[in-house]
Amino acid sequence: MAKHRKAVVECRSYALPAHFPILALAGERWRISDVPSGVLHFHNCMEIGLCKSESATLEFADTSFPCRAGSVTVLSRNFPHTTYSAPGCASKWSYLFVDPEELLHPFLSSGTAPNFQRFTRLLDNYRATLSREDFPTVWSLASGIVREMLDKRPDYEISVRGLFLVLMTELTRIHFTDGKTNSSDALPIAAALEYVNRHYSDNFSVDDLAVRCQMSASHFRRIFKGIMGAGPLEYVNRVRIFKACALLRTTEDSILQISEQVGFHSLSSFGRHFVKAAGKPPGAWRKGTNPGKNVSILKCSGWLTPPRK
Secondary structure, X not given: OOOOOOOOOEEEEEEOOOOOOEEEEOOOOOEOOOOOOOOOEEOOOEEEEEEOOOEEEEEOOOOEEEEEOOEEEEEOOOOOEEEEEOOOOOOEEEEEEEOHHHHHOOOOOOOOOOOHHHHHHHHXXXXXXEEOXXXXXXXXXXXXXXXXXXXXXXXXXXXXXXXXXXXXXXXXXXHHHOOOOOOOOOOOOHHHHHHHHHHOOOOOOHHHHHHHOOOOHHHHHHHHHHHHOOXXXXXXXXXXXXXXXXXXXXXXXXXXXXXXXXXXXXXXXXXXXXXXXXXXXHHHHHHHOOOOOOOOEEEEOOOOXXXXX
């Protein structure tokens, strides 16, 4: 049983491409050290890992799951965790980071999906390690998505969306059939982070977020800053700016249109917060970035290359 850790964790988040919000990290260089980092981290998107060789441990604040070659790990966003290989090993992994709602829209809108509520419950509080022997379909589907993302053959985006829809259907069946419930290992501010992720363009107050976490506003601010390293309003503005970065790179919408889409109703306020986060005005940032649709945007300490050992 893993030891309980302090609430302070790292945020490794990705602003995924707006038109196709999924990122694949794979290859020989993606090997995990056998030295535990000592710090838990979480993502703003779902993480799916495929252990390709050796064995490892997926550790949470309250427990740990063993992994070996053929294991698929699935984690909802905002779940603090860390992974390290068995002593003397450097296990090889492939990873998918994905925003399921956006990738599968409109297939899973509340009006078209009969099991929409079950699906959203899976997104909000789910962690699992599934072996290839016991769940061959999960391994096959996840591997197929990684392969399509790497090969990028004609119409691969259609294939990825289809495979991912089937994968999520399979995970929902497994989760709600085996009767297992997840430990409440999510961050104490997870409900607020989830709300910001889905409603960043709306008007809401810190009090609204505190109520969702069943805390007083003052206690919520203190806990939030201790975990995220920034106050709630600063974090909301960060999310809005990184959403704006994705739109600046992948659309031809005007800067004014984008500022309004992400929740800023003052162009001057948008510009001020953008410069603070990105180091330059939005127009200059747009000109200086690669317009390729398949390049994702790195936020905070999210990885596009393996961490240095």
